[in-house]
Amino acid sequence: MLLTLPDVLLENELTTIRGLLKQAQWVDGRHTAGIQAAQVKNNQQLAEQDPLLANIRGIVLQALHRDPLFFSAVLPDKILPPFVNRYSGDTNHYGFHVDNAMRSMPDGSARVRADVSATLFLNDPDDYEGGELVVQDVFGDQRVKLKAGAIVIYPSSSVHAVTPVTRGERLASFMFIQSMVRDAAHRRMLFEMDMALVRLRQQHGETPEVVQLTGIYHNLLRQWAL
Numbered sequence: 001m002l003l004t005l006p007d008v009l010l011e012n013e014l015t016t017i018r019g020l021l022k023q024a025q026w027v028d029g030r031h032t033a034g035i036q037a038a039q040v041k042n043n044q045q046l047a048e049q050d051p052l053l054a055n056i057r058g059i060v061l062q063a064l065h066r067d068p069l070f071f072s073a074v075l076p077d078k079i080l081p082p083f084v085n086r087y088s089g090d091t092n093h094y095g096f097h098v099d100n101a102m103r104s105m106p107d108g109s110a111r112v113r114a115d116v117s118a119t120l121f122l123n124d125p126d127d128y129e130g131g132e133l134v135v136q137d138v139f140g141d142q143r144v145k146l147k148a149g150a151i152v153i154y155p156s157s158s159v160h161a162v163t164p165v166t167r168g169e170r171l172a173s174f175m176f177i178q179s180m181v182r183d184a185a186h187r188r189m190l191f192e193m194d195m196a197l198v199r200l201r202q203q204h205g206e207t208p209e210v211v212q213l214t215g216i217y218h219n220l221l222r223q224w225a226l
Ligand SMILES: O=C(O)CCC(=O)C(=O)O
Pocket: 085, 094, 099, 119, 133, 160, 162, 172, 174
């Protein structure tokens, strides 16, 4: 399932992040890529030890935690601290690749299995030409370019790329998340059921059927959560 959520970041958070990024020292993005991905990666990132990154991570994680749709769709267990990247010039791009299945928390405290990958857009599509995230899907390639503050989430198992930025610069935060529910099909069913329950509750209130279906939602989560 590929899902986009608008307005994850508030306007003032975007302003703060973009202000911080004006002072950024960018490093080669290949440092954090796996062996296959590094061969096709051509962009820049904030360095792991950059104090700006810690600041931005705090803002992004706080925004994700307050978003109920993000929670329902991802069912996050562990979020690897988000990275920040930039594509600029007329050649920066990221060729087709897969994200590493396993990563370590920066302090080595835990391993994180990438179930869900996400890109949170930090500037507007008008600021640059190209820079589409292309995610291969059974229904064909999905091309995504969102307004600042919006996020796209997709299964980490998908082959994906970012097309060359031929004008301006594209700023984003990208991240890898271990879900409580490993199987993407199970996650999708839970998300659809949760959304249907929200609508049923709005239409009919807390009826016995709504209560019973809510119980089934939680029992499925209990079955599937690792
Ligand atoms: O820049 C993006 O939107 C995606 C980056 C990406 O796929 C990655 O770093 O693995």
